[in-house]
Amino acid sequence: MSRFPALAHRDFRLYFIGQSISLVGGFAHGVAISWLGYQLTGSVAVLGALGFVQLAPALLVSPVAGLYADRYPRRMLLTLMLTTVALLGVLLAVLTATGWLTATQLMIVAALRGVVFACEIPVRHAFLGDLVRDRSVLPNAVALHSSALNTARFIGPALGGLLIGSLGEAACLMLHPIALMATLIQLQRIRTADTREPARAGSSFLSQYLDGWKQAFADRTIAQMLIGVFLLGFGVGPYNSLMPATVAELHGAHPELVGMFLSCAGLGAMTAALSMAARRGAMNLRGLALAGNLSAGLGLVMFCSTHWIPAAVLGMIMVGFGTISQAVSTNITIQQSVSDAMRGRVLSIYTAMFMGAMPIGSLVFGQLGQWIGAANAQRVGAALTLAGAALTVWWMRQQTAPPVSSSSD
DSSP states (O other): OOSSGGGGSHHHHHHHHHHHHHHHHHHHHHHHHHHHHHHHHOOHHHHHHHHHHHHTHHHHHHHHHHHHHHHSOHHHHHHHHHHHHHHHHHHHHHHHHHTOOOHHHHHHHHHHHHHHHHHHHHHHHHHHHHHOOOGGGHHHHHHHHHHHHHHHHHHHHHHHHHHHHHTOHHHHHHHHHHHHHHHHHHHHHOOOOOOOOOTTTTSOHHHHHHHHHHHHHHSHHHHHHHHHHHHHHHHTTTHHHHHHHHHHHHHOSOHHHHHHHHHHHHHHHHHHHHHHHHOOSOOOHHHHHHHHHHHHHHHHHHHTTOSOHHHHHHHHHHHHHHHHHHHHHHHHHHHHHSOHHHHHHHHHHHHHHHHTHHHHHHHHHHHHHHHHOHHHHHHHHHHHHHHHHHHHHHHHHHHHSOOOOOOOO
């Protein structure tokens, strides 16, 4: 407990256990959706479109959801949203099992799930502050929550690939609704009281919404980290959606390899999250974020440039490690810098910049992959991410450079 002080808080501990179970089903579900999309159509562009409809709502819906997270009880909101996700998962599993599923139906259900998750993610991040009232423990809570997420990112895709190969897509899809029950049960056991002063008083909805954006970009450090998150999400983020096509190009059409490579990214992500959770003392969060961008960009180049599986595995580990180093560093910076009354809104902007960039990238690089191949398209995305990292280095040097003297001899 001394190394992970957030676990000493009962409510956080309950939520952490529930999430650790539910998230595994969620990542297995993601593999099934991508695999079904590719099996039904054989199109790289459709994979990009699937990634777009699942993540695009984060760009527009999440900032609004962040305001609701500051207005209404977050535990109630999470319960409603996760129940909706479970019902959609059951519907998709039934359609798949009966053979009635079409590409259009898959796209519609994926889009609906995307809207719900775009609302749920900023509420979930803000809810951590309700579970751990001690602000000094918040960085540990954020990193531990990320470790649960990324342990699931490691286990879930591999489990999903195995389930698809042995029992079929419907069994894999049904795993998520069942796993979600763990979080829903724990939410009913949590006793935390919502003591926030509601954001609704004193100003209009639009004014409060705009206040979140002003707060996010008034702080130069937060603004730069948000830009880095956006570039990473746009350039590297589409690897998840394009993975079936990339694997087919480089290694042949094997769902087990799709799951394995996604799990390797999860291994890197889990390692990054656990190392940050276990770290004591102050962290150079800006430096970690920059290193994350570099690791993710270089790792994706390696993965898309080799037929040798061990090198591809290392590349995906670097992608996962870098992505979470950047994302968690930015999340912790916001959690430490922003007041309770504004936390939901600013974290929702972080969600929009990170998750919202991925669908744009999926659409762009999915279409590009249709023309030049999925692996080549992802190399272009990695190059953009590395260019963004170089821009961040330049900004940091500009800020630390001594002022030019205006005096003359």
